[in-house]
Amino acid sequence: MRTWSTFRRLRPLYSSFVLPEVLRLVSTTGIMERRSAPTWNLPTPDVKADLPPLKLYNSLTNSKVLFVPKRGKEVSWYCCGPTVYDSSHMGHARSYISFDIIRRVLADYFGFKVKYVMNITDIDDKIIKRARQNYLIERYFEDVSSLKEVKEDIRSAIKMMDEKSKSHPEMDQRVFLKREAERLRMLLTARTSVTSLLTGAQDALAAYLDSKHGSSICDYKIFESLPRRMEQEFHSDMRALNVLDADKLTRVSEYIGPIVAYIQTIIDNGFAYVVESGSVYFNTKKFANTEGHFYAKLVPTAYGDVAKLASGEGDLSAAETEKQTFSDFALWKASKPGEPSWPSPWGQGRPGWHIECSVMASDAFGESLDIHTGGVDLKFPHHDNELAQAEAFFGHSHWVNYFLHAGHLTISGCKMSKSLKNFITIQDALKQYSARELRFAFLLHSWRDTLDYGAETMNQASAFNKTVSDFLFNVSHTLRLLSSAKPDTNDELPEALNLSEALAVAEREVFEALCDSIDTRRAMSAIRELINASNQAECSQPLASSSPHLIPRAHQSYAIAAFILRLLGVFGAADGTGVAKAWTTVGRGGGGPPPITVDQVVKAASKPVWVSMDAPKVEVLAAALHGALLACNQFISDLQDAAANANEVDAIVRNFEAYLRKEFNLDLTSLPNDALAVFNCALKHTVREESRLKELINGHPSALEEDAWPVVARLLYAAADLRQSVRVYAKSPAAKSAGLSAKLLVACDRLRDNYFPACGVRLQDRTDLATDKADLPAVGLVDAKLLASEKREKAEKEAEKAALKAQRAQIKEDTARLPPSEMFRSQTDKYSAFDDKEVSMVTSI
Known part of the structure; x- marks a missing residue:
């Protein structure tokens, strides 16, 4: 319950009748303390269906309840969309990535047919204020x-800030306003130009100009152009995050007529009233006292929360005195000068915030919908008011059956706010992390808990990304070994290497986790454990060309990769590649054999298999092919510098160049600068079928996997073989006697550590432990940023190791300079007495 000091602080914000009304509610009914939500009933479906034992955390019950849609496996879902007045930020990402994950799980894992409707709020007080401020500051x-005029206006802006800092209901905003006012005072005392003053005081000046001139604006196009531009930016950001488009998108500006009609019905039903100004308010007291209705179902204790009620009404709301009760909220706002307006039976005006979603959701799904979602900050008053409006309109109390709220997002433990200077846009976040890393961060946390976006959270996400990438890289190499060695026996795996039970356990754990309110934390943990089990098996008996059990181990690795990729695809963290699609059973409790046969794997491995979280793209493959060729050119140049007269090295290089001309029609001495031209040249030489070639050039995903990637892979294998041949010669007696060994090995390391990683190619040397000889190197495509990070971490570790070595050497040198008397006196744990020459005589016990 709010304290008396809180009420005193809020007094300037509200008219004289508000505070007594609040106190009456608290003192006579205890409404903010004793109210509890009404009993929730499990929906009775209109259509029977075989449903999974899925439970969802329902904000209407504050508990996990069985999910039963009204129409069998068809799910109606309305999501509160953004108010488009500024750039999308990580708070938006928190909600929309979380709901995208849940939506994908319902559809792609459990097999529900989801209709997902989202709105765009393009009429709102925030939009009006921001559009006016942008317009006014631009003209200013x-x-x-x-300079005198600018300084005078800044002083006026400071005065307005001082006044707001005393009355604003939010503590952090009051602190921010005070700090900003002080900063502007310092700015005024500095010797600076007009331009610098304007830049430094832009936001404060915009707010001041709006208070002074906002009501005089007549160009209403500005109230359309801003939300259209911000909406486009929002959609662009969502697609960059791999968030699926809504099945239906609604905009408030397209629903003015239905909103007016909806409000009229609420008035006719006795739950709203018109005031003299032409505004229409919802009668919360009448609604709350009517049998069969309950106001503030989601947050019963918030009924009477003055600050939250005010925040839901908007910055441009009319005086509180025209309401019958302070908790009443606007359905229709009579517009004032400088504000956009539309005709209605009550005069020119615009919709209130809450009514917009009630109308659009009702239009999409009628008198009942299965799921309604939004951020946890929307619970009260927005979602509670939505419920009240719709129930007043339809005349029943079960408009929404499941309310899901995404948790808060904090920045390194603090609330995200421009006032705290920790406001992070989605575009800013994507400059630092990939969309997949951001999604992993959300998957590693509960969708309904607070997520702290900071270094620790993102390090965990990046580490998980690397774990999966490394595992898939090793699976790709395993399949290459299978195709190269061509074993003809499919013997049984020994117990230490058999991961069939681990895979079955992971499948069961994922099923149970996702049935438990889409608990992706547990599901991701199951993936990590499965990868760890695979890595442990690999460490116990590293795989090589001569390894026994090659076929069953390759089959096992392929099946695990397919399961993981299919699941990550369900989560929106991986693309639908051929390996992912091979896992055809999802949404089952596990226990059965993998849906992939040995013959499938052997056939797939007959040519290079694309094993990645990303589907291949023309630009990626072309850049890798071209980059690898340039790397080889540089490597050959290094070899010529290191061994100018070595016939053996020349022969190795000539063989490689001849192979490129024969297999790819490429000449290293005259490569085009255009990566796409090189890529197309290689494809045209290797893919003879015209229709298939057209699909490749147009970037058809399956064609790129089946035909383009093998071309790139074979070139990478050839480049790795070139290097391997040089390494073999470098270790030969002939190279050692000629003094070429070290130089050639340095050149080989440079190709592996510098040239290849720069173009997104990872190459790892492998040894066959059975023969103690070099085996086929592992080579493939990996995100260049990840390779750069690995290189940086390796350099940091080597630097730390060198620094520690130098420190130990210094300590040893310093110790050698000490006289014996000083050396032993510090070792009191070993010696307890010294003779007259200060030499230790008695050993401590």
Whole structure:
């Protein structure tokens, strides 16, 4: 319950009748303390279906309840979309990535047919204020020329800030306003130009100009252009995050007529009233006192929360005195000068915030919908008011059956806010992390808990990304070994290497986790454990060309990779590649054999298999092919510098160049600068079928996997073989006697550590422990950023190792300079007495 000091602080914000009304509610009914939500009933479906034992955490019950849609496996879902007045930020990502994951799981894992509707709020007080401020500050920048005038306006802006800092209901905003006012005072005392003053005081000036001139604006196009531009940016950001488009997108501006009609019905039903100004308010007291209805179902104790109620009404709301009760909220706002307006039976105006979603969701799904979602900050008053409006309209109390709320997002433990200077846009986040890493961060946490976006969270996400990438890289190499060695026996795996039970356990654990309110944390943990089990088996008996059990181990690795990729695809963290599609059974409790046969794997491995979380793209494959060729060119140049007169090295290089001309029609001495031209040249030489070639050039995913990637892979294998041949010669007696060994090995290391990683190619040397000889090197495509990170971490570890070595050497040198008397006196744990020459005589016990 709010304290008396809180009420005193809020007094300037509200009219004289509000505070007594709040106190009456608290003192006579205890409404903010004793109210509890009404009993929730499991929906009775209109259509029977075989449903999974899925439970969802329902905000209407604050507990996990069985999910039963009204129409069998068809799910109606309305999601509150953004208010488009500024750039999308990580708070938006918190909600929309979380709901995208849940949506994908319902559809792709459990097999529900989901209709997902989302709105765009393009009429709102925030939009009006921001559009006016942008318009006014732009004109001000064009017209103002006097330093004196600018300083005077800044002083007026500071005065307005001082007043707001005393009355704003949010503590962090009051602190911010005070700090900003002080900063602007310092700015005024500095010797600076008009331009610097304008830039430094832009936001404060915009707010001041709006308070002074906002009501005079007549160009209403600005109230359309801003939300259209911000909406486009929002959609672009969502697609960059791999968030699926809504099945239906609604905009408030397209629903004015239905909103007016909806409000009229609420008035006719006795739950709203019109005031003299032309505004229409919802009668919360009448609704709450009507049998069969309950106001504030989601947050019963918030009924009477003055600050939250005010935040839901908007910055441009009319005086509180026209309401019958302070908790009533606007359905229709009579517009004032400088505000956009539409006709209605009550006069020119615009919709209130809450009514917009009630109308659009009702239009999409009628008098009942299965799921309604939004951020946890929308619970009260927005979602509670939505419920009240719709129930007042339809005349029943079960408009939404399941309310899901995504948890808060904090930045390194703090609330995200421009006032705290920790406001992170989605575009800023994507400059630092990949969309997959951001999604992994969300998957590693519960969708309904607070997520702290900071270094620790993102390090965990990046580490998980690397774990999966490394595992898939090793699986790709295993399949290459299978195709190269061509074993003809499929013997049984020994117990230490058999992971069939680990795979079955992981499948069961994932099923149970996702049935438990889509608990992706547990599901991701199951993936990690399965990869760890695979890595442990690999460490116990590293795989090589001559290894026994090659076929069953390759089959096992392929099956595990397919399961993981299929699941990550369900989560929106991986693309639908051929390996992912091979895992055809999802949404089952596990226990059965993998849906992949040995013959499938052997056939797939007959040519290079694309094993990755990403589907291949033309630009990626072309860049890798071209980059690898340039790396080989540089490597050959290094070899010529290191061994100018070595006939053996020349022969190795000539064989490699001849292979490129024969197999790919490529000449290293005259490579085009255009990566795509090189790529197309290689494809045209190797893919003879015209229709298939057209699919490749157009970037058809399956064609790129089946035909383009093998071309790139064979070139990478040839480049790795070139290097391997040089290494073999470098270790020969002939190279050692000629003094070439070290130089050639350095050149080989440079290709592996520098040239290849720069173009997204990872090459790892492998040894066959059975023969103690070099085996086929592992080579493949890996994100260049990940390779750069690995290189950086390796350099840091080597630097730390060198520094520690130097420190130990220094300690040893310093110790050698000490006289014996000083050396032993510090070792009191060993010696307890010394003779007259200060030499230790008695050993401590």
